[in-house]
Amino acid sequence: MPELPEVETTKNSLAPLIGQKVTTVVVHQSSLRWPVPNDLDQLQGQTLLRLERRAKYILAYFGQAGGVEQNIALLHLGMSGSLTLVEPERDLRKHDHVLISFEHIQLRYHDPRRFGSILWLNDNTQTLLSKLAPEPLTDDFNTDYLWQKIQNKTAAIKTVIMDNHIVVGVGNIYATEALFHTHIHPLRPAKSLTLAEVTALTDEIKRILAAAIALGGSTLKDYVNGLGENGYFQQTLDVYGRAKEPCHRCSTLIETIRIGQRASAFCPDCQKFDNPI
DNA sequence: ACACTAACCTGCAAGC
DNA sequence: TGCTTGCAGGTTAGTG
Numbered sequence: 001m002p003e004l005p006e007v008e009t010t011k012n013s014l015a016p017l018i019g020q021k022v023t024t025v026v027v028h029q030s031s032l033r034w035p036v037p038n039d040l041d042q043l044q045g046q047t048l049l050r051l052e053r054r055a056k057y058i059l060a061y062f063g064q065a066g067g068v069e070q071n072i073a074l075l076h077l078g079m080s081g082s083l084t085l086v087e088p089e090r091d092l093r094k095h096d097h098v099l100i101s102f103e104h105i106q107l108r109y110h111d112p113r114r115f116g117s118i119l120w121l122n123d124n125t126q127t128l129l130s131k132l133a134p135e136p137l138t139d140d141f142n143t144d145y146l147w148q149k150i151q152n153k154t155a156a157i158k159t160v161i162m163d164n165h166i167v168v169g170v171g172n173i174y175a176t177e178a179l180f181h182t183h184i185h186p187l188r189p190a191k192s193l194t195l196a197e198v199t200a201l202t203d204e205i206k207r208i209l210a211a212a213i214a215l216g217g218s219t220l221k222d223y224v225n226g227l228g229e230n231g232y233f234q235q236t237l238d239v240y241g242r243a244k245e246p247c248h249r250c251s252t253l254i255e256t257i258r259i260g261q262r263a264s265a266f267c268p269d270c271q272k273f274d275n276p277i
Numbered sequence: 278a279c280a281c282t283a284a285c286c287t288g289c290a291a292g293c
Numbered sequence: 294t295g296c297t298t299g300c301a302g303g304t305t306a307g308t309g
Contacts (some may be wrong), residue, residue: 111287292296293295
């Protein structure tokens with residue numbers, strides 16, 4: 001599912017909705033990761049004022065045009081979710097769970113696995129945001145910060161950079177790729193990294209996320225942006241999804257192990273555990 | 278505080 | 294051809 005670049009791309013593609021008024025809200029399936037609020041139809045008559053992204057959440061601010069914000073919707077795409085803009089007459093697909101109609105276009109939340117969520121941002125849900133670590137593309141995420149954070153961590157570095165309490169937005173694809181590009185074995189205890197490696201890894205996480213955003217994210221299976229378009233970054237992936245294929249750098253066959261229930265591809269030659277470069 | 282697991286759910290591909 | 298198994302862009306809650 002979407003990692004930070006895909007969520008950012010989705011958010012950006014929904015910009016045409018800003019300034020438009022909601023006409024109707026229809027919920028076909030309210031059983032997502034958490035129940036969809038039964039008063040989501042409060043949005044009817046409200047205007048979408050602005051969109052933001054925090055980690056993998058999209059925040060949609062609604063209210064009266066030119067007036068005060070009334071409701072903030074917190075959207076998460078989980079593993080298989082997507083948000084698309086379609087003509088209201090378009091045939092429904094299976095798993096089109098929530099339809100938010102605007103005057104000339106409809107926003108559809110589609111999510112086969114239903115790991116995503118639609119919530120109001122309120123006192124009950126704000127802890128989902130308040131617990132989040134810094135954004136990787138801001139200066140708050142830097143070498144000194146990551147160095148401090150990992151000093152007592154024996155867990156695998158891959159697990160650590162995917163931990164929302166350390167840094168947000170880095171999922172399985174980009175964690176896997178960033179470790180390959182920095183020659184770091186994914187199972188290395190986080191605290192075993194040198195300062196030089198932490199510097200390289202911090203820089204690489206920023207570089208790869210920015211590069212993926214520039215290409216509209218990665219479409220592996222069903223990810224599309226709000227306009228139904230694919231991303232292209234998957235064409236540049238070096239190790240993710242390439243088990244048993246030759247390493248692009250040294251031709252050694254890529255291996256896959258499981259770390260924290262997630263497949264972790266790496267090159268056993270470029271990413272040595274015992275003799276880090 | 279940290280490390281690790283199970284769980285949420287559907288679809289698809291591989292293996293028998 | 295079918296049935297079973299395992300795996301998939303995430304995250305939280307619960308265990309020790």
